[in-house]
Amino acid sequence: MAGSTGWTEPATAGHAAAGDAQRRGSGQSTAYALAFTRTPGFQTPSEFLENPSQSSRLTAPFRKHVRPKKQHEIRRLGELVKKLSDLTGCTQVVDVGSGQGHLSRFMSLGLGLMVKSIEGDQRLVERAQRLDQELLQTLEKEEKRNPKVVQTGPRHPPHHVVRWVDPTTLCEELLLPLETSPQSRARLLLTGLHACGDLSVALLRHFCCCPEVVALASVGCCYMKLSDPGGYPLSQWVAGLPGYELPYRLREGACHALEEYAERLQKAGPSLRTHCYRAALETVIRCAQPELRRPGVQGIPRVHELKIEEYVQRGLQGGGPPPPLPLNVAALRAHQAQENRVVAFFSLALLLAPLVETLILLDRLLYLQEQGFHAELLPIFSPELSPRNLVLVATKGPLGEAFSLLETEDN
Template sequence: MARPGLLMGSQNFPFEQQKELAVSICSFLSRYRHISDSYVIEFFTEGLWETLPPGWQEALSDLSPPQIADLLLDSAPKNGRSYASVWPLSLLAFRATAHALAFPRMLCGPDAVPAEFQENQCQSSLLGHIFRKHVKPKKQHEIRRLGPVVKKLCDLTGCDTLVDVGSGQGHLTRFLSFGLGLSVTGIEADPALVSMASKFDEQLLCTLHKESQRKNGTAVRSLSVIGPSPRHVTGWVNPRASWEEFTKLLVQRREEEENGLDGAKGQVDRRGQGESMSNPHQELNCQCQPVHRKGPSSCSSCGRTELDFPQRGTGHTAHAQGLNCRSWQHRTQPHQMCDSTEPSPDCSQNCCTEDMEQSNSGLTPTKSSAAQFKQNKMANNGFKDTAGPVKDLCCGLTPTVHSSSGTAGQANGHQQGVGFILTGLHACGDLSATLLRHFASCPQVRGITSVACCYMKLTTPDNPTPPGVLALSDSVHKGQGEGTGFGYPMSSWVQGLAGHQLSYKAREGACHALEDYAQRLRTQSGLLKSHCYRAALETVIRRAAPGLRRAGIQTIKKAHELPFVEYARLGLQRVGLSPDLPLDHAGLDAMLCQQGRVVAYFSLALLLAPVIETLVLLDRILFLQEKGLTTQLLPLFDPQFSPRNLVLLAAKTGQEGGQHNPIQ
């Protein structure tokens, strides 16, 4: 039987070509490993400029930042390329190969780039205010784009039940549930985030209740039109556990709830959910004070806590069909979301604080006609849908039939309501790989949407416990089933390729935002000083403490606006050294004059980042292909907002018939 192919957007990518691409990437990265594995802060201490071929040094040394953006990072500059000197063929080949091997990252189609932040940089014009509250612009953009794709996958598989793993404060969960009428359970390891998610749900219901009263007088209309309340669960997904253990935990907690073992905690978790939705005419206990508490980091998949599944409310109705439509528009100018010193990994990007918006619109009565519902939905709940780029995203993604014996073939039907969909928006490190393994092996998981991040936290055979990752015991590493593998590589094909190894630094580099850095180059941002400052400071640290290498220095606020002497004083304090160490001012001035070279070298390393990410994602795609599953990869988000913008989708239908669904 022929292997299923990969759909890259609307283009078919046969299995054999995927394997050939993996071979080419491994060969290419092996040749330039000295660049991808280097740390730019060691530019002076390790003589990184001298590691480049002389011809490369001559071609790159005198380029301005905009020239570096156009000649190196941009695959197709709008105004073409103009060279000040003849570039060596090896450098031209390096650039061309890096661009050719990477998966496309830009949104495709004439209406693909949203103009949602042109009017207000902190509020998406395509997302209703009830879904913008407490949500940063980056996350607004992501949930607005991903939500309809998840709904499309649910329609394709006949499932309206989802598990959102790594759900954080529940922003995506809330939109999928209240906004698109799906039955959603959010699993999050951090109990503080779970508590905030439940609180935000209550605030949303309270806001709708008040708006309904304002529009309809004292009569409180049915709230079931907005969809069911989500469940927010505190739980840690063990990356080494098998899918049987994963579903067993779901069933176990469900049985405990049914037997009344959840106690008072379940009653607290269910406030504003089951009770409020089961009787839409009852008076809500509204406590709509804004929550100003700052939540922990969004990458919280590594904290082990007790798994807890609150009771599901009874009010489940889906009203996603009547969404009003509005076309995506081009953004004429790229929008820079924040002014950080690094093109930072996706999960740590800072965005503007949202300006809350209130609306006087109310709810549509449940008995309104479909035409009335379609006409008023945007005003009622803020659904400003854009069917254009979304409606065809899953076209061509044919669900794969998996029988209980594990054989795969093309779908010829499916059973409505059996199983569930897994989704993970920027699931950190091994978590995204774990979800793919569960999807491939668990017959109850019918589909998946996977957006990865934090590749440096992936476990590998060479580095089973990378920095920042919870060390698992030997007994956990020796788990059963599909959970025994590492985060990378997953596929047998990539694992067998020479040069497939990716260092921690290479994977960390793949998390940086090439598009954001290119914009800094074009605008000649003062932030470009940051790498040169840090590299010069490294020489000072090494002279004072030779054993202190690449010491962590938290971001110094507005470092690029400081004189280097002041920057050095603050940096030395942060690594435990005296801020009054004598400085070689002449030597440091000579280093700071080489800022252009530092920027050029970092740009070379950054050009490899999309290639490394492509290999990681291609390995996951090949893993699913080896299991007989068809996949689709989409550049769904604007990379200016969300650097980790590639979404992996896959679907299957089962013939297990009547299998127990542990999350219903």
């Protein structure tokens, strides 16, 4: 996908996905043909064959407190960042929206990179710092137990900064080097693992505007939180398309897990009932408070074991308006009778999700290419584990064939 134009390479990506679609031989061919391929170039995922909760590619200290999905993500993205850092001569990695610091910890204490972590939530930063110290102590104990383990130099845990990054302005803290050398300028690599909404856009703008930033590896998420205008579209090419607008519902749908839901459809289990129940709850909320849009409703465990009126009562208590008393149970049961239609509607909407995500990511890719930078989109996570699995990689100098090495598995 690297190149200076907006036409040739998006078509190439489409042809690759079209080949996959022809092999499927289903009515989904058009959707697959138009979307970027989400299939990574490695077997899915061999690291969990021995134990589904522990990646065999991460040592035990780096797995602690980390769920399997996150284990897979930090290892894959961390290894890509390490390769990209070596190729571009970066002196420092900046992890933006670092959360509890799992990725930063692996890159710094596992891969030996100099890492600054920026996170806006003070509580998450404090948690990350405690986990850093816990990991350092564990690694020191392992070295004492096994003298054959040789530490080649001092360990540098991530340097954590509490800071909200404004997508509309440059963040000076993000650009400050941890170490300065009179002989050379800092060369920064920006990364973000599922940076939410406009935070991914902020990474792109810092990459484009700041000479200190020479490389980017960004995995986006939460497209429904993009500012409009400002977060989409970014490129002139997409802005020139007729009907390029993406309403909230489409952007929200692009964040769902297509592969996971396809598996649920094949099993045809009672968990599919969730969508019908949620639709019924939305109807009740809008009747009670018509001006309320997109209300936040807390997750309810084991929905399929509840009666629909029990689910609605719990949903209203978890953030919606007070329930109209009594609930119209007959109307709720009538909603429940539409369960198959709701599943069919949701399935059709989900079929379009990769196309919407492709348009958003293509817009970002072309935005970088229009300014003369080198960029590619690489599927680096197993989509079954991590549905948002495309990383946008960009450099200010050409990498040529080296781009293809970034997504390969390390031995």
